[in-house]
Amino acid sequence: MECDFILKEIKNKVKESMIVGTYIVLLAFLLINLKGVTMILGNIMVIIKPIIIALAMAFVLNILMRIFENKIFFFLDKQKSEFLRKLKRPLSILATFLFVIGMMVGITLFVIPQFIESLSTLIDAVPGYLNSFEAMIDKHFSSIEVMKAIQDSVIDAWKEVFQIAGQLIGKSLTGILSVTVNITNMIFNFVVALVLAIYLLANKEKLILQSKKLLYAFLKKDVVDKILEVGRLTNVTFSSFIGGQCTEAIILGILCFIGMNIFKMPYALLISVLISVTSLIPVFGAFIGTIPAVFIILIISPIKAIWFVIFIIVLQQLEGNIIYPKVVGSSVGLSAIWVMVAITVGGSAFGLIGMLIGVPTVSVIYQLVRNATNNKLNKKGIRVK
Known part of the structure; x- marks a missing residue:
């Protein structure tokens, strides 16, 4: 009996040593062939990029699709005809895409003309600004030496501009070819992702069931239960955050439009x-949008630009203290410091996308760590005050 116990212990030790040795060998291989591994991973990412985009599109569109299913086409569930009941999902998908396309077309039709108008106003105002600048130079810098120094500086600056322009023209053909290839790849990835997203939305229940079967077939039940628990938490957190954030953005845009019209500010829409x-x-977000907005208003009226900054600061306080906690609030479940960390780290690592998904990602991690910590403390019978 004792001999069997010793053999079992030796067997476990050998198994642990083999696992550790395998990890060390794999790590050494990866470090030695880091460049090749990076290239392989890059090629894999290129191949699966449309799938990743499709998953992201399907996840976001699913939030809107559920609204159409539960609030608009719910009556189809009560129909006696199976054909009519099956129409619920296709109609919801169609309504979702029509709504998104309608929003994009509406924004394009309203925003682009005003943007072109603001650019035209800026272009028309530039000669006046140059004349004012020239008059100021003539008034305050009338000496020949100063004017000669300014003239020499301008000449040197233009020489550098022409030199840089020549270099850019020389590389333009390569740049045009590269841009063309990138645009073609983007269009291809978008079309493939769009088709995959529609398929995912149409068959999401079937795909989820198949994924569960695969997991339970090849992994331990406890492991699969943990994976599904994390998946449910992630789905709820991201869905609530995206829905709340979009609602908050719409409310903030409407309040901004109303306020700008009340104070007679230009380019309100x-x-x-x-x-x-x-x-x-x-x-x-609102502060990032304030920078170009102030520049646009500044072209028309510097005084109104100052008042706009004050208006945005007040609106941001209203949004941060009342709208955000009510609309987004519990969907995130993070304190201000963790929100700042999530945005900073996400933005540094993945840019704009990182800033958008950083908060719900950190929220999921925070909840998982909190639950695990509380479970450990409960098992140990420890209460921390």
Whole structure:
């Protein structure tokens, strides 16, 4: 009996040593062939990129599709005809895409003309600004030495401009070819992702069931239960966050539009849409949109630009203290410091996309760590005050 116990212990030790040795060998191989491994991973990412885009599109569109299913086409479930009941999902998908396309077309038709108008105003105002600058130079810098120094600086600056322009022209053909290839790849990836997203939305229950079967077939039940628990938590957190963030952005855009019209500020629609879109980024979004907005108003009236900054600061306080906690609030479940960390780290690592998904990602991690910590403390019978 004792001999069997010793053999079992030796067997376990050998098994542990083999696992550790395998990990060390794999790690050494990866480090030695890091360049080749990076190239392989890059090629794999290129291949699966449309799938990743499709999953992201399907996840976001599923939130809107569920609204159509539960609020608009719910009556089809009560129909006696099976054909009519089966129409619920296709009609919901169609309504979802029509709504998104309609929003994009509407924004394009309203925003682009105003944007072109603001650019035209800027171009028309530039000669006046140059004349004012020239008059100021003549008034305050009338000496020949100063004017000669300014003239020499301008000449040197133009020489550098022409030199850089010549270099750019020399590389333009390569740049045009590269841009053309990139645009073609983007269009191809988008079309493939769109088709996959429609398929995922249409067959999401079947795909989820198949995934569960695969997991339970090849993994331990406890492991699969943990994976599914994390999946449910991630789905709820991301869905609530995206829905709440979009609702908050729409409310903020509407309030901005109403306020700008009350105070007779120019380009109310253009700037309100800009503020609404950028406010999808938590905390910093509205301030990011304020920068180009102030520049646009500054062209028309510097005084109104100052008043707009004051108006946005007040609106941001209203949004941060009342709208955000009510609309997004519990869907995130993070304190202000963790929100800041999520945005900073996500933005540094993945840019704009990282800033958008950083908060719900950190929220999921935070909840998992909190639950695991509480379970450990409960098992140990420890209460921390």
